[in-house]
Amino acid sequence: MANFNLLGPVEIVVDGHVRTLGQHKLRQVLAVLALRANQIVDTDLLIQELWDERQPKNARTILHTYVYQLRKTFEQDGLCRHGEELVETRTAGYLLRAGDDDIDVFRFDRLVREGRRLLRDGDVAGAAALLRRGLDMWSGRAVADVVPGPVLHGHTVALDEQRVCALEMRIEADLELGRHRDVLPELRLLVETYPYNEGLHGQLISALGRCNRRNEALLAYQNLRHLLDEELGLAPSPQIQELQRELLSAGMLKKMAS
Numbered sequence: 001m002a003n004f005n006l007l008g009p010v011e012i013v014v015d016g017h018v019r020t021l022g023q024h025k026l027r028q029v030l031a032v033l034a035l036r037a038n039q040i041v042d043t044d045l046l047i048q049e050l051w052d053e054r055q056p057k058n059a060r061t062i063l064h065t066y067v068y069q070l071r072k073t074f075e076q077d078g079l080c081r082h083g084e085e086l087v088e089t090r091t092a093g094y095l096l097r098a099g100d101d102d103i104d105v106f107r108f109d110r111l112v113r114e115g116r117r118l119l120r121d122g123d124v125a126g127a128a129a130l131l132r133r134g135l136d137m138w139s140g141r142a143v144a145d146v147v148p149g150p151v152l153h154g155h156t157v158a159l160d161e162q163r164v165c166a167l168e169m170r171i172e173a174d175l176e177l178g179r180h181r182d183v184l185p186e187l188r189l190l191v192e193t194y195p196y197n198e199g200l201h202g203q204l205i206s207a208l209g210r211c212n213r214r215n216e217a218l219l220a221y222q223n224l225r226h227l228l229d230e231e232l233g234l235a236p237s238p239q240i241q242e243l244q245r246e247l248l249s250a251g252m253l254k255k256m257a258s
Contacts, residue, residue: 002074002086004034004103007159008139010146012073021073024146025050029066031143033087033096034103035155043093049151067094105142105159108134112166119173128173131166138163168199175203180210191220195227202240209247217247 005011005018010027012019021027032049033041047059056062067087074086088095100106111134119127142159143152167190174183187204194200201224208217221236221244228234235241 002098002102004030004098006031006034006143007104007108007137008142009144019073020145021070023066023069025066026069026073027143027146028149028152029063030070030096031146031155032151033094034098035105035152037096037098037103037106040090040095041093045151046093049149052149104137108137108166109162112162112169115166116169119169124173124176128170128177131170131173135163135166135170164194164197164200168197168203171200171203175207175210180207183207184211196232198224198228198237198240201236202243205240205243205247209243209250214247214250218244221247 003013005013009020010031012021012030021030028050029046032046043060043063046063047055050063050066051059067089071085071087086097088097100110111130115127115131115134118124118130142156146152148156171183171187174180183203184207187200187207190200191197191204201220205217205220205224208214208220221240224240225236228236236244
């Protein structure tokens with residue numbers, strides 16, 4: 001049975017051998033079918049993904065040709081067993097038959113859900129390990145070698161959000177495990193990549209504070225406050241403001257003790 005990788009370039013993997021599809025439209029069709037594996041994907045939805053508002057008159061015929069090419073690809077080089085049909089034709093559209101472990105997106109989702117459960121139950125080390133395993137599956141943005149149409153765009157946005165949530169949980173676990181120095185470089189990069197994500201900013205401020213770099217932590221808070229005020233007319237969340245008060249209180253206590 002073939003495995004499908006979507007957390008990076010679109011790939012078909014059989015017995016450790018990776019196969020990529022040369023045609024962009026083939027990768028598009030495969031990505032949509034794989035993301036909705038074991039569900040009927042409506043023909044009109046696939047046409048919308050491939051051409052949006054610039055649909056050719058013979059769009060259905062062209063789509064059928066792409067599906068036929070996918071099937072031929074699966075058959076050659078042992079990508080599927082002889083006579084096995086991974087892509088089934090249904091009245092309304094097409095269905096990709098795949099197991100729960102055959103698509104990396106579903107394996108990632110399962111690891112994240114299990115990691116969240118372990119974190120909630122207090123198994124911080126176990127949660128960090130599972131979340132790291134899931135995040136290591138990524139090799140760039142989702143379907144990195146596809147210019148997404150309207151359907152895939154929605155999926156990639158959701159996957160990126162899920163990845164960021166997993167990153168926040170894994171960093172939370174690492175902070176609880178005392179790995180605050182280890183996560184600092186990663187957090188600095190993440191707040192540059194996701195400048196409006198207050199959770200990541202809060203983790204950076206917290207990590208700097210735990211490293212006894214109070215001045216840098218307060219500067220990170222001021223940078224966030226300035227960004228939110230200038231760009232959105234907002235103040236930092238109450239949780240982030242509480243972090244600042246804790247840092248200021250720690251500084252005052254240190255002065256009183258000296």
